[in-house]
Amino acid sequence: MAEYIITTEKEKWEVICGLEIHCQIISQSKIFSGASTEFGDDVNENVSFVDAGMPGMLPTLNKECVHQAIKTGLGLNAVINKYSEFSRKNYFYADLPQGYQITQFQYPIVGEGAVDIDLPDGTTKTIRIERMHIEQDAGKSIHDMSPTKSFIDLNRAGVGLMEIVTKPDFRSPDEAGAFLRKLRSILRYLGTCDGNMDEGSMRCDVNVSVRPYGSDEYRTRCEMKNVNSVKFVMQAIESEAKRHIEVYENGGDIAQETRQFDPATQTTKVMRKKEFAHDYRYFPEPDLPPLVLSDEFINKIKSELVELPDAKKARFVKDLGLTAYDAMVICENKETADFFEKAAKGHDAKKVANWLMGDFFAMLNEKKLELKDSPVSAENLGALVELITSNVINGKTAKDVFAIMAETGENPEKIVEEKGLKQVTDTGAIEKLIDDLLASATDNVAAYRGGKVGLFGWFVGQVMKQSQGKANPQVVNELLKKKLG
Amino acid sequence: MAVDNDTVRRIAFLSRLKVEPDKLEETKEEFNKILNWVEELGEVNTDNVEPLVSVNNESLTLREDNVTAGHISQEILKNAPAQEFGYFVVPKVVE
Numbered sequence: 311m312a313e314y315i316i317t318t319e320k321e322k323w324e325v326i327c328g329l330e331i332h333c334q335i336i337s338q339s340k341i342f343s344g345a346s347t348e349f350g351d352d353v354n355e356n357v358s359f360v361d362a363g364m365p366g367m368l369p370t371l372n373k374e375c376v377h378q379a380i381k382t383g384l385g386l387n388a389v390i391n392k393y394s395e396f397s398r399k400n401y402f403y404a405d406l407p408q409g410y411q412i413t414q415f416q417y418p419i420v421g422e423g424a425v426d427i428d429l430p431d432g433t434t435k436t437i438r439i440e441r442m443h444i445e446q447d448a449g450k451s452i453h454d455m456s457p458t459k460s461f462i463d464l465n466r467a468g469v470g471l472m473e474i475v476t477k478p479d480f481r482s483p484d485e486a487g488a489f490l491r492k493l494r495s496i497l498r499y500l501g502t503c504d505g506n507m508d509e510g511s512m513r514c515d516v517n518v519s520v521r522p523y524g525s526d527e528y529r530t531r532c533e534m535k536n537v538n539s540v541k542f543v544m545q546a547i548e549s550e551a552k553r554h555i556e557v558y559e560n561g562g563d564i565a566q567e568t569r570q571f572d573p574a575t576q577t578t579k580v581m582r583k584k585e586f587a588h589d590y591r592y593f594p595e596p597d598l599p600p601l602v603l604s605d606e607f608i609n610k611i612k613s614e615l616v617e618l619p620d621a622k623k624a625r626f627v628k629d630l631g632l633t634a635y636d637a638m639v640i641c642e643n644k645e646t647a648d649f650f651e652k653a654a655k656g657h658d659a660k661k662v663a664n665w666l667m668g669d670f671f672a673m674l675n676e677k678k679l680e681l682k683d684s685p686v687s688a689e690n691l692g693a694l695v696e697l698i699t700s701n702v703i704n705g706k707t708a709k710d711v712f713a714i715m716a717e718t719g720e721n722p723e724k725i726v727e728e729k730g731l732k733q734v735t736d737t738g739a740i741e742k743l744i745d746d747l748l749a750s751a752t753d754n755v756a757a758y759r760g761g762k763v764g765l766f767g768w769f770v771g772q773v774m775k776q777s778q779g780k781a782n783p784q785v786v787n788e789l790l791k792k793k794l795g
Numbered sequence: 796m797a798v799d800n801d802t803v804r805r806i807a808f809l810s811r812l813k814v815e816p817d818k819l820e821e822t823k824e825e826f827n828k829i830l831n832w833v834e835e836l837g838e839v840n841t842d843n844v845e846p847l848v849s850v851n852n853e854s855l856t857l858r859e860d861n862v863t864a865g866h867i868s869q870e871i872l873k874n875a876p877a878q879e880f881g882y883f884v885v886p887k888v889v890e
Contacts, residue, residue, distance in 0.1 A: 337860050344863030353881035354871055358864035362871045374860030402811050404885045452882070453889050460889070461882035464871070589809055602854040 314482030315523055316551060320559055322523035325551045326531070327486055327516065328440075328478035329543075331493065332471050333503040334447065334511040335378045341446050341470030342369030342412060349509070353463045361468040363407030368597050375470040376601065378502040379419050379444045380611050382472055385496045385618055386439050388423025392603045394443075396595040405449035405462050413445035413473075415592045419601065425496070426620060427488040428638050437489050438477040447471050472503065478517065478528070483544035490514065490540045491642065495619050499644045507539050514543055516571075518550040520558070529554075530564045534571045534578055546571040550578050622647055630659035639667060645681050652688035653695075661695045669709065673716045685719040686712070694722040702726065704733045706779055735782045737789065743776045744769075744789055758794055769794065798826050 316323040340347055343360035360367040383390050397415035423439035449467035451460050474493070480486045494505035494512065505512050519531035532550060537543045549571070554564050569578040617625075619641045626637040626647075640663060641647045654662040670691060674684060694712060697703045703711060703726055714725050726732055734740060747769065748755055758765045773786045798806075803823050807814040814822055868881055877884040 339860055339862045339864075344858070344861065345865040346862045352868070354868040354883075356865045357868065357871050359867075359871070360864075370858040371855055372860050373857035376857060400809070404883070404888050451888065453887065456887070458887055459877075459879075459884050460887050461879065461884055463882055589805075591809065599851065599853050599855050 314484065316520075316555060318555060318559060321555075323520045323551070323555050324523045324525075325481060325483075325547065326478050326519045326521060326528065327480035327547050328531075329474075329476045329480070329486060329489065329517070330515040331474045331476075331490070332447075332513045332515075333382075333474065333497060333505070335375050335444070335470035335472055336502055336504060337372055337374040337378065337470055339372055339374075340468040341372050341375045341444065343468050345468065347469050349465075349511075351465060354465065356465045357467065361407070361464055363409070369412060369595075371598065371601070372470065375444060376419070376603075377611060378470070378500075379442070379472055380603070380608060381500050381615065382474075382497065382502045383420035383423065383442055384612060384615055385500050385502075386420070386423035386425055386442065386474070388439055388442065389421035390603070390608050391417065391419055391421050392605075392608070393417060394419040394601045394603075396598045396601070397592045398595050399445075399590045399592055401590060403448065403451075404460060405451045405464070405467065407449070407464065407467065411446055411448065412595055412598070414443035417600075418443035425489065425492060427485060427492050429488055430484060432635060435479075435485060437479045437485070440475040440477050442472055442474045445471050445473060478519075478531075480547075483547045486516070486547055487540050487544045490543060492619070495642050495644075499616055499618055510538065513538060516543055516546050516550075518547055518554070519564070520551050520554045530566050532564065532566065532578070533568050535568055535581065537571050539573075542571060542573050545573070545576050546578065549576050553578065616644075619644075619647075626650075626659075630654060632660060632663050636660075636663045636667065643681075649681055649684075649688045653692040655692060657692045657695045658699045661699060662692060665691060665695055665712075669712055673712075677716070685717070686715045687719070690715055690719075690721050697722055697726060701735055701782060702732055704780075704783055706774075706783075707731050707733060710779075731780060733780045733782050734777055735785055737785060740773070740777070740781050740785055740789055741793075743773050743781070744786075744793055747772050747776065748793060755794070766790070766794070797830065798823060802826075 314325060316325070335341065337347060339345060340358075340361065343358040345358040345361055346356045348356060358367075360369060380390055394414055395417040396412050398410040399413050399415070400410045402409055418441045420442035422441065425437050425439060426434045427437055428434055447466050447469040449462055449464040451462055453460050455461050476489070480489065490507075494507075497503040497505045497512075503512060507513070514537050516534045516537055517531045518534070519529045521527050521529050532554075534546050534550065537546050550569070557564055568581040570581045571578050623634070623637040623641040626632045626641065627634055632640070640650050646666075650663065650666055653666065670684075670686065673686070674681065677685075679685075694708060694715065697711075698705060698708050707726075711722050711725050711731065714720065714729075715722060718725075751769075751772070754765055754768065758769070769790050770783065770786055773790065774781055774783065777786075800819050800823055803814065803819055803826060807822075872878045872881070872883065875883050
């Protein structure tokens, strides 16, 4: 990967970045109560007495949330801790009715792991995972309904979250972007989080510092909270790094603080200084004994794990002959990978990949359709490629057939049959077309034989035209070469 | 270990408890009494002893993932000092 270095008149600077990502766990009910996790229901309808922080109510841990966390940990190639504990993180905020968040502190459920990211230049880099713990989400505050009041909806309070913390391994905005896309892909493959950053089911805190290029010190970092798209994360890293450099080069110092990224101005501004930072006074959660997992429980989840993007990518390269790039693009999304596999079954996989990433995606884009609503089925795409590889139609006709498939959803064999689009490979018939052409275009024949070899394409075009596009171009080429001598 | 008046003020602030200035000294003394008492435990040798989190040796029991609660917004809001349109209403909090 080309290194990302910010060069000024005075110095070359390197960026150091780490991410903390909150991922909403997919489950029916909340992590410590039986209220629904459904998004978009009426205000305060999915709230139990536990979520509302009523005195005397006790949390009970949702098995599915534990299951999902272990699955995610395995997907991050991380250590699953058979012993973990819950802690209370104390702070007052209107959308946190208990006055504390139940989270994990000293003993998280998932330990160190590693995720490989694919960079734009085709290389890969390993990002180390520091830990992942589970905790409860807070409610939602709405500040723009009144100038003097805030409105609180507790539907989200108590929904399970996984907080994934990386090591400070990112050295460029591109690397952070690639990681978030990879993480989202893994979570969606696993079905543990839907990964929608714009809906807030995946939220990212970004830690940034800089240092002179080549040094190994770690300088003071600043944290940007709740950056809500991959693009904004990348912009936030860039703008924050530049701010640090400017401060240092003007003889100043960076204070450890929490900042907020404003996408409109692409700058960050201070949210709170460290001296006002919360003192969370963590202590072990007295209402929940430690979580002890059996090997049996963990191994069962391991055995049910789906094939993840990296493994799928490797298999597509090795067994189906795809290029690493094509395999990466196709495997980012599980639905796409499944569609491809279905389409490629029994056919030329590389050609299917080309069609899928070319005409097929272009068609979906143009029609603004999701893959699942595609008028062209996986089987029909495969059948179209088969018609090309078995020389029934040529590549040009295939594009026309595909356009009809996109309109009608019809299978390609039927279209070719009904429209009489089978290509002519019968050399006799093609020879006849060529003979007729050469007899009528004597000027061009003479010019070609006189050295204007560039005219060859014109001859091919004429023959194809006469055949209404159905002649096999390869046969036309060969025969023309022979006859023009 | 002993706390001073500033620490007492800070703890009170974090806990959102009002401690009148003339009560500071008294509260500090109470804090220090508790701390001194707990400090006696420091005399016990705890080398190679893992911290004890729970006195009952039970491990956590897990709940099946079923929706069993909710749709009681009227009851949830009953104690709220202020409510509007089904929301809890609080003085404006923007950090």
